[in-house]
Amino acid sequence: MNVLLIGANGQIGKHVVDLLKDSEHTVRAMVRKQEQADALETKGVEAVLANLEGSVNEIAEAVNGCDAVIFTAGSGGSTGPDKTLLVDLDGAVKSMEAAEKSGVKRYVLVSALQSNNRENWNDKIRPYYVAKHYADKMLQASSLNYTIVRPGGLLNEAGNGKVSAAEKLDRGSIPREDVARTVVAALDEENTYNRAFDLISGETPVAEALKQV
Amino acid sequence: MNVLLIGANGQIGKHVVDLLKDSEHTVRAMVRKQEQADALETKGVEAVLANLEGSVNEIAEAVNGCDAVIFTAGSGGSTGPDKTLLVDLDGAVKSMEAAEKSGVKRYVLVSALQSNNRENWNDKIRPYYVAKHYADKMLQASSLNYTIVRPGGLLNEAGNGKVSAAEKLDRGSIPREDVARTVVAALDEENTYNRAFDLISGETPVAEALKQV
Numbered sequence: 001m002n003v004l005l006i007g008a009n010g011q012i013g014k015h016v017v018d019l020l021k022d023s024e025h026t027v028r029a030m031v032r033k034q035e036q037a038d039a040l041e042t043k044g045v046e047a048v049l050a051n052l053e054g055s056v057n058e059i060a061e062a063v064n065g066c067d068a069v070i071f072t073a074g075s076g077g078s079t080g081p082d083k084t085l086l087v088d089l090d091g092a093v094k095s096m097e098a099a100e101k102s103g104v105k106r107y108v109l110v111s112a113l114q115s116n117n118r119e120n121w122n123d124k125i126r127p128y129y130v131a132k133h134y135a136d137k138m139l140q141a142s143s144l145n146y147t148i149v150r151p152g153g154l155l156n157e158a159g160n161g162k163v164s165a166a167e168k169l170d171r172g173s174i175p176r177e178d179v180a181r182t183v184v185a186a187l188d189e190e191n192t193y194n195r196a197f198d199l200i201s202g203e204t205p206v207a208e209a210l211k212q213v
Numbered sequence: 214m215n216v217l218l219i220g221a222n223g224q225i226g227k228h229v230v231d232l233l234k235d236s237e238h239t240v241r242a243m244v245r246k247q248e249q250a251d252a253l254e255t256k257g258v259e260a261v262l263a264n265l266e267g268s269v270n271e272i273a274e275a276v277n278g279c280d281a282v283i284f285t286a287g288s289g290g291s292t293g294p295d296k297t298l299l300v301d302l303d304g305a306v307k308s309m310e311a312a313e314k315s316g317v318k319r320y321v322l323v324s325a326l327q328s329n330n331r332e333n334w335n336d337k338i339r340p341y342y343v344a345k346h347y348a349d350k351m352l353q354a355s356s357l358n359y360t361i362v363r364p365g366g367l368l369n370e371a372g373n374g375k376v377s378a379a380e381k382l383d384r385g386s387i388p389r390e391d392v393a394r395t396v397v398a399a400l401d402e403e404n405t406y407n408r409a410f411d412l413i414s415g416e417t418p419v420a421e422a423l424k425q426v
Contacts (some may be wrong), residue, residue: 055331081294085340088348092329118268118303127298134302134347142356 001025001105001187004066005058006095007073008045011156012110016072017045030062052091059098062146068106069099070183078125081127088131089109093138100143107144108183111136113152113169113198120171136196147186147198151179154189164202165209172200181206214400215239217279219272219308219353220286221258222249224369225323228393229260229285236397237299243275265304272311281319282312283396294340294421301344306351313356320357321396322347326411328384333384349409361409362390367400377415378422385413394419 003020006027007013016018017040020027028046031037037047047145050062052073063069071092099107112132114120122127138144151170159178182199186192189210197213204212216233221242230253233240241259241374244250250260263275265286285303288296305322308401308406312320325345327333334342352359365385372391395412399405402423419424 081298082340085294085298085343090343092330093347118307127295130298130303134351135308137351137354138347141350 001067002065003068003070003187004028004048004063006069006071006109008040008047009082010031010074010076010153010203012072012176012179012183015177016070016184017043019180019184022043022125022186024186025184028062028066030059044069048122052087052094056094056097056101059095060101062092063095063098063104066102066104068108068187069095069104070108070110070111070187071095072180072183074110079148084098084127085119088128092135096139096142096144099160106143107139107142107147107189108147108186109135109139110179111148111150113171113200115150117168123166124140130183140196145193146196147183147192147194148196149179149186150196150198151182151199152200160201161206162201163199163200163209164204165197165204165213167197167213169198169200173198180207182210185210193209214280215222215241215278215401216281216283217241217243217261217276217317217353219243219282219284219317220361221253222295223285223287223289223390224367225285225392225396228390229283229397230256232393232397234258236338237410238397238400241275243272243281249365262274265300269307269310269314269422271312272308276308276311276315276317279315281321281400282308282317282319283323284308285393285396285402287323297340297344299379301341302348309352309357311357318354318358319400320352321360322348322352322362322397323392323396326363326384326413328363330381353407353409356407358379359397359405359409360405360407362392362396362399363393363409363411365413369402373414374419375414375416375419376412376419376422378410378412378426380410380426382411387412387414391419395413398423 022127046060075087115132159175253260261275288300328345372388
């Protein structure tokens with residue numbers, strides 16, 4: 001598949017770039033800044049400039065010609081809840097509208113563990129969960145063939161490719177690298193089509209875990 | 214109708230209380246604080262304590278036995294975008310889920326002019342528009358019989374009961390009192406069922422404007 005990766009300069013996104021480069025897929029990396037695009041192209045990765053705070057049309061141009069979107073972008077912990085609304089919610093939904101507009105059918109979204117369950121939301125980052133919750137809902141209400149991956153606490157350590165994936169999991173954590181492995185493996189795993197699931201570190205190789213989710 | 218009014222202590226809500234008191238409807242005013250409930254009961258208005266930041270069940274108890282919900286609550290300009298996410302978006306949607314849970318069919322939501330049109334969103338309060346936009350979307354995707362009233366700039370001056378209501382209006386303003394008149398008149402105006410419209414001051418009496426919207 002030709003994959004538009006949104007959030008290619010983020011901590012999960014960088015792993016996704018490397019995995020897609022080494023896969024049968026091709027990647028087009030969407031980034032905000034020319035210097036980010038230059039760095040990617042130096043590595044041999046196609047890059048496109050577009051901003052999630054821009055228009056749907058701007059994002060639709062970036063996605064045009066792709067078969068799938070992977071969304072790993074996030075406003076990050078260093079910005080306020082205004083950016084949470086503008087990027088994590090409205091930015092994500094604009095990219096869904098852009099995908100629909102460009103005729104792209106497949107969309108894989110990185111969300112957050114139990115974003116579907118208000119009772120589990122940590123009060124300290126509750127606004128973030130609200131944004132993820134409604135981005136998920138809008139994707140589920142869209143015409144896209146979606147997979148929503150809801151990872152637990154994100155770790156920087158190297159992954160081992162073994163996870164636990166299920167509709168509802170208790171708190172847990174997972175290396176970003178293993179989240180990246182999961183979203184790439186989900187791209188053409190039919191068992192994950194139009195499904196949402198929690199994801200933490202576990203005992204099962206990613207490909208097998210996705211077949212059982 | 215028995216109407217649960219959410220946001221009864223707000224600037225639009227206070228007008229709605231007075232209008233419902235003088236109408237064929239009965240009002241139950243949902244407020245957060247005991248002192249607000251006491252003040253309403255002194256005026257002869259039934260009050261119920263519940264918090265939009267609480268659970269769906271808490272709101273469902275407040276709505277139980279009503280025929281309709283009017284939602285005029287807002288986090289207000291003095292709080293940050295965290296409250297915008299928690300109240301204007303998730304609080305509103307929780308009240309929709311509570312209405313569905315309690316078997317209430319009718320729901321009238323006060324939104325914001327052109328909340329459905331990103332191009333028109335004022336950058337200074339863009340996060341607020343994002344919250345209203347997705348609250349609207351979730352209401353439209355619900356099983357409720359909805360009316361979404363999208364007023365322009367809100368004024369404190371007295372209203373004259375004359376408005377302009379249409380699917381798309383340019384910028385404009387309107388006294389809060391006339392917004393309140395419109396939502397109360399919309400309750401049993403079938404022409405507004407499952408409809409959303411912009412609202413500004415105009416030349417047409419409210420009841421007539423709603424029949425033509």
